[in-house]
Amino acid sequence: MKYKCSICSTMIEEEQFKKIDNCPSCGCPKYLIEKTEDEIEESNSFNNAIKISKDNPSIEKIDEKCIDCGMCTKICFERENIKDICNGDLCVNCGQCITFCPTNALIPKIDKDKFYKAKEDKKILVAYTSPSVRVSLGDEFNLEKGTFVQGKLISSLRKLGFNYVFDVTFAADLTIMEEANELIKRIKNNETLPMFTSCCPSWVKYAEIFYPEILNNISTCKSPIGMMGEVVKNYFSMKNNIDKNDIFTVAITPCTAKKYEIKREEIGGTDLVLTVRELADILKDEKIDFVSLEDSDYDFLLGEGSGAGVIFGNTGGVMEAAIREAYYILTGNLLKNIEFNSVRGMDEVKEAKININGKELNVAVIHKMSSAVPILDEVKNGTSKYDYIEIMNCYGGCIGGGGQPKILIKDEKEVKEKRIESLYKRDKEVNVRYPHENKDIIKIYDEFLGSPLSEKSKELLHTSYKDRSKLLEDLLEKSI
Ligand code: SF4
Numbered sequence: 291m292k293y294k295c296s297i298c299s300t301m302i303e304e305e306q307f308k309k310i311d312n313c314p315s316c317g318c319p320k321y322l323i324e325k326t327e328d329e330i331e332e333s334n335s336f337n338n339a340i341k342i343s344k345d346n347p348s349i350e351k352i353d354e355k356c357i358d359c360g361m362c363t364k365i366c367f368e369r370e371n372i373k374d375i376c377n378g379d380l381c382v383n384c385g386q387c388i389t390f391c392p393t394n395a396l397i398p399k400i401d402k403d404k405f406y407k408a409k410e411d412k413k414i415l416v417a418y419t420s421p422s423v424r425v426s427l428g429d430e431f432n433l434e435k436g437t438f439v440q441g442k443l444i445s446s447l448r449k450l451g452f453n454y455v456f457d458v459t460f461a462a463d464l465t466i467m468e469e470a471n472e473l474i475k476r477i478k479n480n481e482t483l484p485m486f487t488s489c490c491p492s493w494v495k496y497a498e499i500f501y502p503e504i505l506n507n508i509s510t511c512k513s514p515i516g517m518m519g520e521v522v523k524n525y526f527s528m529k530n531n532i533d534k535n536d537i538f539t540v541a542i543t544p545c546t547a548k549k550y551e552i553k554r555e556e557i558g559g560t561d562l563v564l565t566v567r568e569l570a571d572i573l574k575d576e577k578i579d580f581v582s583l584e585d586s587d588y589d590f591l592l593g594e595g596s597g598a599g600v601i602f603g604n605t606g607g608v609m610e611a612a613i614r615e616a617y618y619i620l621t622g623n624l625l626k627n628i629e630f631n632s633v634r635g636m637d638e639v640k641e642a643k644i645n646i647n648g649k650e651l652n653v654a655v656i657h658k659m660s661s662a663v664p665i666l667d668e669v670k671n672g673t674s675k676y677d678y679i680e681i682m683n684c685y686g687g688c689i690g691g692g693g694q695p696k697i698l699i700k701d702e703k704e705v706k707e708k709r710i711e712s713l714y715k716r717d718k719e720v721n722v723r724y725p726h727e728n729k730d731i732i733k734i735y736d737e738f739l740g741s742p743l744s745e746k747s748k749e750l751l752h753t754s755y756k757d758r759s760k761l762l763e764d765l766l767e768k769s770i
């Protein structure tokens with residue numbers, strides 16, 4: 291006799307069923323696990339599972355582990371609004387299907403061999419860590435959810451042999467300097483509005499496939515990791531007299547889509563993306579006792595980020611950071627209430643009005659593609675009331691990325707809120723809360739970039755987008 295979870299469809303053997311109180315995959319109570327005569331199909335034909343192509347740069351599917359429960363297809367439809375017909379071919383690489391696969395048949399693409407190869411080749415290894423990694427990696431080592439492990443994270447990377455460890459919050463600050471100035475320029479010159487944030491590669495790819503009409507509305511800023519790669523290869527190398535070809539850059543991220551993003555021809559500088567789960571696996575393989583590590587600090591030059599950069603990992607964080615900076619640029623004053631509660635929290639669509647020098651700015655924050663659709667339709671039809679919109683693909687923002695440690699379905703909201711809170715707490719604790727106050731940001735503009743939106747900035751820190759709607763048209767044609 292077998293048992294099947296009625297929530298996530300995980301199959302459970304009788305012996306295991308006797309011992310458990312909750313579903314081992316989604317955590318739902320035992321009474322929701324039902325007797326079934328079904329056997330796990332020993333077949334390679336999957337009717338319900340999402341199709342993941344072998345060349346998907348972000349996701350891997352292990353067929354032997356798949357029980358064809360259909361959870362991945364359901365999530366892709368419910369969260370990404372990517373309908374059955376597209377079944378994996380239009381994947382935006384977000385990894386949300388991984389998060390809910392009950393058997394780990396879906397996993398982030400494993401690229402750790404590339405790290406070992408670079409080490410063997412005696413490359414200068416440079417790591418940079420995304421904001422949300424410091425509040426999630428501890429889950430893999432049984433620390434309390436949301437524990438802030440920045441110091442141990444840095445030490446663990448040094449133990450692995452990285453020569454330099456930098457902080458992506460530095461590049462988040464750089465993004466805000468560029469993006470806030472871009473927003474102000476668009477408003478002053480009556481250019482295309484609303485402006486969308488651009489730091490989520492899944493959202494950008496979604497727009498390229500499903501909403502090519504609004505590509506001019508997306509900020510031209512590269513994502514923080516896109517900027518970080520360029521800055522390391524072009525600025526850090528110059529300052530330290532290192533040949534940039536000797537440097538191997540590794541972004542440590544919560545995000546499976548970043549593995550796709552660094553392969554885009556417009557984006558350079560980052561050689562490898564490792565997700566939080568991959569990093570944890572490497573640390574376990576290397577028998578590094580993460581919990582006992584002493585704290586250490588990021589390296590000089592690209593290692594300082596403001597509180598505004600830290601909250602990038604949360605839904606609403608990019609918006610809040612950009613508003614802080616735009617307000618300062620336009621008024622010369624710092625915001626009185628720096629914490630912008632109306633764009634915080636887990637509501638899927640949040641909106642706010644901000645008065646800057648008599649101009650009212652309408653903003654919206656969305657963190658699930660399916661919730662973005664009505665707003666995207668309004669922008670496409672020219673009826674949107676907004677000036678500035680933040681879209682992040684994952685529920686909760688990057689703290690909920692597809693490369694993060696897995697969370698039981700029943701605990702999703704609670705765990706994500708703990709990670710979010712931990713980043714807001716850090717923002718409160720640091721002395722520097724505005725990007726323009728970050729001394730490393732001041733330095734890079736003085737020594738290298740000139741000013742936000744300068745020719746140098748545009749060359750290295752900005753990008754362009756492609757209409758990829760043909761992919762959808764071709765699929766629709768095939769299906770008729
Ligand atoms: S890949 Fe995972 S979620 Fe998808 S059908 Fe298979 S077991 Fe279910």
Ligand code: SF4
Pocket residue numbers: 340349365366370372378380381382383384385386387388
């Ligand atoms: S990675 Fe995202 S878009 Fe791709 S199949 Fe999974 S849920 Fe769908």
Ligand code: SF4
Pocket residue numbers: 384489490491492493544545546547548682683684687688689690691692
């Ligand atoms: S929200 Fe963050 S983690 Fe999720 S796809 Fe976008 S950038 Fe990646």
